[in-house]
Amino acid sequence: MADALLKIEGINKRFGGLQALSAVSLEIPRGSIYGLIGPNGAGKTTLFNVLTGLYMPDEGTFTFDGQDLFRAKPHKVVAAGIARTFQNIRLFSEMTALENVMVGRHIKSRAGALGAVLRDPRTRAEEAAIRDKAWELLEYVGITDVAGELARNLSYGHQRRLEIARALATEPKLLALDEPAAGMNPRETDDLRQLMAKVRDGGVTILLIEHDVKLVMGLCDRIAVLDYGKRIAEGVPDAVRKDPKVIEAYLGVAHE
């Protein structure tokens, strides 16, 4: 893999006495859809939180697009080009859909308090650009019809899409999606699959945590499998599917 966008090596994360991640290494190739699977409690979301700066890893290395992101704060991680969604959707519920996406433009705009109170031409132009871009993203994920609705009044599927639009507003190089298909019906899942393919074709690499193994197998270019905080397998879907360790982890034979 010559062109790895994201590379972690030997990441350890402990919570008190609990070893949540032990020596996890990953390389995510640029332009791919990369799947991260594993049984419940395997450490997927922990790894996700480490990659997005919410948790500080204890040891290891973490480079992204040539930058060192080891123990970087969330906003630094976003600035470097990683955006995420949350397993239990975390929208700004009191803001409209459009405003939610506008918040995502924060990192790509500059106006400070002084600009805000002076409303100079540059700030106004920037504000208009933020709005246009946000609208464009709502169009991209196909929810312009609810742009003026408060986020918490949206349907579940719309909320998922809005979260993706908001993440895309930061213009990420890597979009990290935490179980985006959870709770979706087959039609919504299919729409989501198309959306992810579209995002990838637009040049954004995707990291996907998913329970729906079928979705992952069908969509991902490569897959890593976590179990008990360890990476037990990695490779193209067909190889992973046949890996005895993966089968064991999912069927739960060997444990206890």
Add this chain to the structure above:
Amino acid sequence: MDIFLQQILNGLVLGSIYALIALGYTMVYGIMGLINFAHGEVVMLGAMVTITIVNALVNAGVSLPGPVILAIGLFVAIPACMLVGFTIERIAYRPLRGAPRLAPLITAIGLSISLQQIAILIWGRNYIPFPPILNQDVVTFFGASITKLQIFIIVLCLLIMTGLLVMVEKTKLGRAMRATSQNPSVASLMGVNVNSIISATFVIGSGLGAVAGVMVATNYDQAHYYMGYLIGMKAFTAAVLGGIGNLGGAVLGGILLGIIESLGAGYIGDLTGGFLGSNYQDVFAFVVLILVLIFRPSGLLGEKLADRA
């Protein structure tokens, strides 16, 4: 050396009173995750009611020994404060369960102000002296002195606190309280009547507050409508210092804070080369509070509060 010992003794007296009040804060916090801002007022009412009863008895020429008169006052004050505590929960907290956190905070502040004003209506704005019915004999050892009354305060506080800890650990009510503090909805599924447990918590905490109020009044020989605020803040600090929600922590925090305050007031002059004097005594509690919340928000004995604070 005797000054040092003296400050420690003063701190112990103060600290055991803080601890008693801190238990009221920590019990409510443990169960509801809320700071009961009106708790200081309950303490004040406890002191006021007792003084009123004691005065009435003394003026009526009742010739009973001092401690008996005080006990009668206390037996009126405790139920009165329990009723107030019960009412506070009913008015300020129960209707707002599940509302944004600011709402119960504001109602509690509103009740706090109202209770102070009611106290002014009844007792006026002046300091109310505690009648001299109690033995003020002084015991001296190693050059430090303490009154018998103060020894009694410390012992009584320790007894009450031990009783409470046993109650929470061993009785059915205590078990229900612990269950409710862990997870109210699961507790209610298990047949615990969460509402009555919460009421019981307020009632018990207010009873302790009443006793503490009387101790403050006897220790300083006076009470005042505004006394609840500062002593409440300090007791709250004690609860945070020990680890809010943790009963043993409240006791430890109270006693520690009392000693810190007393030593601090005694030595601040020397420490700052005379720049700051003992009139800064009240700053210590706030400084301790801020330092604890910044460096160890879970307190000395508390578990780590992940997202709670």
Add this chain to the structure above:
Amino acid sequence: MTTNTSTRGKMALFIGCAVLMAVAPFVIGSVLGNSWVRIVDFALLYIMLALGLNIVVGFAGLLDMGYIAFYAVGAYTYALLSSPQFGLHLPFYVTIPLGAICAACFGLLLGTPVLRLKGDYLAIVTLGFGEIIRIFMNNLNQPINITNGPQGVNLIDPIHLGDVTLGKTMQIGSLNLPVVYLHYYLFLILSVLVVILASRLQHSRIGRAWVALREDDIAAASMGINIRNIKLLAFALGALSGGVAGGLFASFQGFISPESFGLMESIMILAMVVLGGMGHIPGVVLGAVVLTVAPEILRDTIGPLQMNTFGRMIVDPENARQLLFGLALVVMMLVRPAGMWPSKRRALEFSDAKAKARAQKG
């Protein structure tokens, strides 16, 4: 065509309001007396304070109960530099900005250690911070006399520029403008300015970041918002507004003492924000006006009312006033938890919470 008429309508409304505001002190002064103009002056000061606190509490969702400390810092900066206390008589265009900057620095000083705290904890710590500032003001009269202790600072210079002073009745032609009228106009201009600034902040990239922080700080951080900086900005800007108001207060009163900066004042300003309608500028302005004016009306009516009905004073009016304030806080929170004039969104949020609570109970 329609936009034209609506712009024209707005213009007319604007001019109408401006005229009304301009003549207000004369109307109030002649009908109710100049003491009422003074009360209106205070209402305007409180608008500035409440809007400053609203940035912290309403926009960014950080519960600050020691806000009065910033008002105190602004007031003391002005008082110490423009009074006989140190024999300094610096002009207002130095002392008021300096006071505001000092207050903002204190805002950062408070904001930095409490970055990790939320909710009730933040409330308690900020309350403690306010108390510490007050205890220092009360005691910094020895060994070196800086604040003059509980006696406070007296004979503070009024705002003046050359021969023009706001400290004396001004005569323009045949028009007499008493001191309270002059301050009315100054405070009016400044509070309109604060309204505009607050509203512009709210509808900006920064304002959105504050709301994002208030709604969900983790999601906000994950959108690239630097949580530390945006919180500190809220504390500093809120304090700045409080500092300006403090300087104005000192110059207007001519006298300040620690008593003006107690916990009750902090609660009062918080109540203006919360009872008015948190985060909603018109609501906060309404809150400030109502909570300044209502107690004064009560002061004027409680006494006479008792005399008329009972023939004697039963309850001390000051006492009754405070009691009513306390009860009003309770009743308002139970009946209208989102405030008198909430933004539409806030109202929804609160009714949702109530419905949820009911569902839980039932």
